[in-house]
Amino acid sequence: MVNDMLIFIDIARQIIGIGALLLGSLAIVIGALGLLRLGDVYQRMHGAGIIDTGGAGLVLLGLLLLSPDWTVAVRIALIGGLLIMTSPTATHAIARAARFSGVEPILSTDSKEKEG
Amino acid sequence: MPIKAISASTALMFGLWLMLSGHYTGLLISLGLISAIGASLIAYRMGVLDEEGLPLGLLIRLPKVSFWLIWEILKSNIDVARVIINPASARPQLVRVKASQKTVAGLVTYANFITLTPGTVSVNVDETKNEILVHGLTKSFCDGLADPEMDERVSALEGKSS
Numbered sequence: 703m704v705n706d707m708l709i710f711i712d713i714a715r716q717i718i719g720i721g722a723l724l725l726g727s728l729a730i731v732i733g734a735l736g737l738l739r740l741g742d743v744y745q746r747m748h749g750a751g752i753i754d755t756g757g758a759g760l761v762l763l764g765l766l767l768l769s770p771d772w773t774v775a776v777r778i779a780l781i782g783g784l785l786i787m788t789s790p791t792a793t794h795a796i797a798r799a800a801r802f803s804g805v806e807p808i809l810s811t812d813s814k815e816k817e818g
Numbered sequence: 819m820p821i822k823a824i825s826a827s828t829a830l831m832f833g834l835w836l837m838l839s840g841h842y843t844g845l846l847i848s849l850g851l852i853s854a855i856g857a858s859l860i861a862y863r864m865g866v867l868d869e870e871g872l873p874l875g876l877l878i879r880l881p882k883v884s885f886w887l888i889w890e891i892l893k894s895n896i897d898v899a900r901v902i903i904n905p906a907s908a909r910p911q912l913v914r915v916k917a918s919q920k921t922v923a924g925l926v927t928y929a930n931f932i933t934l935t936p937g938t939v940s941v942n943v944d945e946t947k948n949e950i951l952v953h954g955l956t957k958s959f960c961d962g963l964a965d966p967e968m969d970e971r972v973s974a975l976e977g978k979s980s
Contacts, residue, residue, distance in 0.1 A: 736902035741905070751939065755935075789934075
């Protein structure tokens, strides 16, 4: 009985892991599509944001569930933590650099805040 | 209190060493401990072990918001994906968001959280006015920022003492 239970948990873990990997890959494809299709630098960063969060996060979650032993799992969790701290900083650096070098964002007409 | 910061940094680094090394003999563990202490002392001498370099209270309280943050990230991932599939629906906006955090580390955390949720990117952080200039992909993302929930949650991370 207990053995059956363990096998069931193991299969469920693998299925969820593979599902997370597939979903993460889909998120990365959508993010890459966004990089190509959106209007200007600022909008394209939102596409990159999908790759950074949904894409990387789900792929790492899938790898975490499929990892063979706990030392690998710890390393994957650490990579996830590092990415969560660094990727928004990098995105912010690009946005700030773009603004300071005078790239004006395309703004929708119903935008409240004009640049000042 | 330098002792508190040094011992906290030593504990963090030694924990990291234990997780990553995979060698558990007496000699190697004591060498790892000595390196952790040495690195902490050097960091203290460099002056990076202050509230900004090692915001302990913030780090300890971080797990409390992580599940909420992951849920928010997933929701806005789907919203941004929808805009990407139909790029004509993008209505980019710049908005100024008031931040209620009192420490620099808290303000940076708030700006990072804004950037971390897809659809909003913090473009500029104004420390003096406690304002963050945010670029949003559509109006609904910017309206989401007008809701002070994220701001309040990050302020709660700072704790009451600071």
